[in-house]
Amino acid sequence: MFVTKSSLPRPVVKWAGGKRQLLGELAERCPGDFENYFEPFFGGGALYLHLWRTGAIQGKAFLNDANPELINLYRMIRDRTAELEDAMRNPAFVNTREAYLACRKRFNAIRGTEECVERAALFLYLNHHGYNGLWRVNQKGEYNIPFGRHTKPPRFWDEKTLHAFAAALKPAVLLEGDFSGLLPKIAKGDFVYFDPPYLPVSKTANFTSYTTGAFGIAEQEQLFEMFQEADRRGALVMLSNSVAPEILEMYDEYTIERVQVMRYINAKVSGRRGAEEIIVRNY
Numbered sequence: 001m002f003v004t005k006s007s008l009p010r011p012v013v014k015w016a017g018g019k020r021q022l023l024g025e026l027a028e029r030c031p032g033d034f035e036n037y038f039e040p041f042f043g044g045g046a047l048y049l050h051l052w053r054t055g056a057i058q059g060k061a062f063l064n065d066a067n068p069e070l071i072n073l074y075r076m077i078r079d080r081t082a083e084l085e086d087a088m089r090n091p092a093f094v095n096t097r098e099a100y101l102a103c104r105k106r107f108n109a110i111r112g113t114e115e116c117v118e119r120a121a122l123f124l125y126l127n128h129h130g131y132n133g134l135w136r137v138n139q140k141g142e143y144n145i146p147f148g149r150h151t152k153p154p155r156f157w158d159e160k161t162l163h164a165f166a167a168a169l170k171p172a173v174l175l176e177g178d179f180s181g182l183l184p185k186i187a188k189g190d191f192v193y194f195d196p197p198y199l200p201v202s203k204t205a206n207f208t209s210y211t212t213g214a215f216g217i218a219e220q221e222q223l224f225e226m227f228q229e230a231d232r233r234g235a236l237v238m239l240s241n242s243v244a245p246e247i248l249e250m251y252d253e254y255t256i257e258r259v260q261v262m263r264y265i266n267a268k269v270s271g272r273r274g275a276e277e278i279i280v281r282n283y
Contacts, residue, residue, distance in 0.1 A: 009053070009164035011044035012077070012124065012157070013070070014133025018044040019195060022240065022277065025259045026193075029279060030056070031236045034191035037061040038235075040179035040226075041195045042070075052168045059190075064175040064182055067135065069111060069123050069143075071176040076120035077162055078169040087121035088157050095153035100129050108142045128156030183226055188234030196223055198242040198277070217246060224250050231282045239280040251280045 011018060019026060023046050030051065036059040039048055043065060051057050065071050076084045092099055107122040127133060130145040138144050148154075175181065179196070186192060197215040223239075230237045231254075241247045243258065257279050 009049050009168040010161065011046050011049065012161060012165055013044050013073070013127045015044035016134060017195065017197065019046040019240070020044070022259065022261045023047065023050060025261075025279060026050075026238070026240070029238060029257075029281060031191055031283060034236055035059045035187070035189040036185075036191075038182050038186055038190060038192040039195070040064045040182050040192075041066075041197075042074075043195060045074075047193055047195075048172075049165075049168055052171075057171055061172040062175065062182055062185060063169075063172050064177065064179060066177065066179070068176045069119060070135075071174055072116055073120040073123050074165075074169060074174055076117055078166045078172075078174070080117055081162055081166045083117045084120055085159060085162060087117050088124070088162075090121060090125075093121075093125045095129060095150055097147040097149070100126070100147040104143060104145075111141065111143070124157060128154040180222065180226055183229060186230050186233055186235050190230075190235045192230050192235050192237045194223060194227065194237070194239040196220070196239075196241065199244040199247050201242050201244050220247065220250070227251075227280075227282075237282045241278055241280070243276050243278055247278065251278075255281045255283075257281075 011020065026047050027050055030047075034056075037048070037051065037057055039045075039062070042048070042063040045063070048057075048061065048063060052061075063074075092103060103122055103125055107119065107126060110119055110122075113119070126143065126145070127135070129148055129150065131148045133148075134145050135143070136145050179194075182192075196219075199217065199220050220241075227237055227239060239251070248256065258276055259279060261275055261277050
């Protein structure tokens with residue numbers, strides 16, 4: 001299947017902290033011209049896909065995430081598209097609790113193995129059929145989200161979407177690991193977008209269990225140091241985060257703008273409401 005930039009690729013996963021709701025605010029603040037693109041917390045990739053569609057990605061794109069299963073999915077979409085399509089036709093991928101639990105058990109049994117295509121297919125199925133599309137692991141690194149009980153079977157993949165996403169990832173270097181691993185590659189004229197797990201505004205708002213590690217204030221401070229270093233190197237840097245007082249104080253030397261966004265991924269339906277976030281830039 002031939003895919004052009006008019007195919008409009010969109011994120012293929014539901015992801016806590018995904019930027020589809022904030023995309024308009026982010027897009028209008030992106031620099032008009034830059035060299036290479038860096039996204040150390042790639043997640044669902046909404047901003048990158050927008051930049052690719054509009055032709056803004058002219059150099060290399062370095063896309064990183066701490067979740068190895070997410071990056072494996074993207075690598076399989078880009079590099080082994082036809083094999084992944086065949087795997088997605090698995091008759092076990094149905095909208096029942098029994099099927100979901102069986103697939104979850106199989107996924108946890110092969111996570112981190114060489115069964116890359118099967119892992120990617122299971123990951124995508126579980127992401128759309130699990131409760132609220134959340135990703136959470138226990139201390140053993142096992143995915144443990146319960147079945148989502150969807151009234152209608154989720155439409156969780158199609159050929160056009162996979163091929164469009166694969167085309168968008170062609171200029172990208174896909175990496176997995178700590179966000180700081182990208183720092184040595186950042187240079188003057190590059191554009192860096194940071195979308196870390198947000199620092200909770202309150203003690204009851206904490207949700208950072210994307211991997212077995214946490215992302216607390218120490219990690220936020222490490223990220224701030226990376227922001228500063230990228231700034232010193234002459235890179236164009238943008239970051240989104242919560243309105244937590246610690247974050248506002250941390251970045252007070254840069255341009256901070258408050259924006260409103262609707263959040264749909266929440267454990268409670270009552271929690272899916274508008275929230276205030278910030279966008280920080282050094283330009």
